[in-house]
Amino acid sequence: MAFTVKSERVQQLAREAARVTGKSQVGAIEEALERLLREYGADPQAARTASTIAAVRRLVEAYGADAGDPDREIRAVDDLYDEQGLPR
Structure with a gap:
């Protein structure tokens, strides 16, 4: 623009x-x-961060609510990371 x-x-x-x-x-x-x-209390970065956090929370809730495949490897957020805290 x-x-x-x-x-x-x-x-x-x-x-x-x-x-x-x-x-x-x-x-x-x-x-x-x-x-x-x-x-003036309207931090654009804080608004972007809050929006991202809200989107991730919605995804986590949707994923947790879906029973899906009983053999899936990822059942909780912690399952996304290995023992060192790195993404699998």
């Missing part, structure tokens, strides 16, 4: 932020917006 900034002041701030941080203008703006959202 294209995004055009018509404010000379915002363009100037973006250039300065990029210069100071060593990031691209887009990278500097992205970081600034993420910080602003966190300051």
Whole structure:
């Protein structure tokens, strides 16, 4: 999605932020917006993490609720990992 900034002041701030941080203008703006959202209690990373955790929980519940094949090797989450905690 294209995004055009018509404010000379915002363009100037973006250039300065990029210069100071060593990031691209887009990278500097992205970081600034993420910080602003966190300051207002709307952390985008926390929302993505919560969404991922909820999806995994739904999958675990669905898998646990399905009796499925009685000979399946994976019956619980712990069955996904070996003795060293690595994925099987």
